[in-house]
Amino acid sequence: MENVLAFVIIFGSLVFFHELGHFLLAKRAGIMVREFAIGFGPKIIGITKGETIYTIRLLPLGGYVRMAGEDFDTVEIQPGHRVGLVIGKTGKVEKIYLNRNVSNPDVLFLETEEADLEKELFIEGYDDEGQHVRYDVSRKTVVVEKGQETLIAPYDRQFESKPLGSRAMTIFAGPFFNFILAFFIFLAIGLLQGVPTNEPIISSVDSGTPAQVAGMKKGDYIKEVNGKPVTTWTEFSEVIQDSPGIPLQFKVDRNGESVSMVIKPATIKQDGREFGQIGVRYSSPVEKGPLKAVVYGAEQTIFWFKKIFELLGMLVTGKFTIDALSGPVGIYKATEEVAQYGIYNLMNWAAILSINLGIMNLLPLPALDGGRLLFFLFEGVRGKPIDKQKEGMVHFVGIMLLMVLMLVVTWNDIQRFFF
The missing domain is CATH 2.30.42.10 (PDZ domain)
Structure with missing residues (x-):
C-alpha cells in the first residue's frame, strides 16, 4: 500500500506541476481555462471555482488543461432555433436556455434569426408576439443545455485569439515547469541531506x-x-x-x-x-549551505537533462531498443524498488522522472507539446496558421500511435516483471 501511495503521489505531483505550467501561462495570457484535470476518464471529484472546474479523474495516467476554443467547445445558435433568455439588470442576456421546455417564469423565448456569442456578442430574432428584438449578450453569459451549464468564451478569451508567442509559451510552460520542479526537488535534497562533495x-x-x-x-x-x-x-x-x-x-x-x-x-x-x-x-561526505544547495540543484538538473537526451540519442541510433522502454507498470516497479532505500532516494527518483516527463513532452511528435510547438514554428515561418482540421487530424493520428506504443511498452513491462 505504501508503494502504491508513493507512486500516486510522485506521478500525480509531476502531472500537477506540468498542467500547472499550462494553466498559469494561459491565465496570464487571458485565456479562459474551462477545466484543470488530473487523470483521464470518468470524473471522480469536481470543484468549480470561477470559470474553471478542477477535477480528479479515474485513470491516473496524465492530465490536461482544457482551454476555450481548443476543442471546438464554442456554442453556436443556428437561425430558427428557439431559445430562452434571462435578461439581467443591465439589460444584457445573462443566461441562454437551449432546451425548449423551461419552467422559469423570468425566461423570454426567442426564435433566433442571428446570434454571435464570440465577437459582437448579441442575439436577435422574434419574440412570442412576433416582434423583432435584439439583445446584447454579457461576456459572462451561461448557456444551459440538458441541465449542463457552459460559460460562453468571447473570442479574445480563446486560445487561438492570442499572439503566436503567448500560445507557444502557454504550451512550453508545461514541460518547463517539470524542469523547475526537478530543480526544487534537488534543492530540497541539498538543503535537508547536504550536498555530496x-x-x-x-x-x-x-x-x-x-x-x-x-x-x-x-x-x-x-x-x-x-x-x-x-x-x-x-x-x-x-x-x-x-x-x-x-x-x-x-x-x-x-x-x-x-x-x-x-x-x-x-x-x-x-x-x-x-x-x-x-x-x-x-x-x-556532505556539505550544507543554501548556496551549495542551489548550485547542486542546478547541476543535477542539467546533468540528468543531458543524460536523458543521450539515452534518446541511443534509442534513435538503435543502441537502445524499444524493449528497454518502460511505461506506467515499469515506473511503478522502479518506484517500488527506490522507495526501499529511503526518502532522499525517492525524491531523487521523482526529480529524474520530472525531467524525463518534460523532455518527452517536448519531442516534436503529434499530440505532444513538442508537436504543437512544431506547428507554431510552421505558422511563424508561413505567416499564417495551419488549417485546424488538418492539424487536428495529425494530432489524432499521433494520439492513436502513442496509445499503441503505450500498450506495447506496458505489455513488455508485464512480461518483464510478472512472467
Missing part, C-alpha cells in the same frame, strides 16, 4: 571484482584515468560505465603516494545496454 574517493572494494584483483583499496583517491585528470566521482563512474571490457590505466593517490594500475571493467548487460563495472563503492 563528489570527490573520487573509494569507500570500499568488493571482493573478487576487477578493482580488487588489480589492487585498488579503500581510501584510494582517483587522480587520472587513461592519462586524463578526474576531479569528481561522476566523471570517474561515467568513464567506467562507458568502457565495458576495455582495459583502463588508473593513477591513484594512496596516503600521499602515487600508485598506478590497469583495470578491465566487467561487462554488465541491463535494459538492452552494456555497462562497465569494476566493483567499487562510493560514500561521499
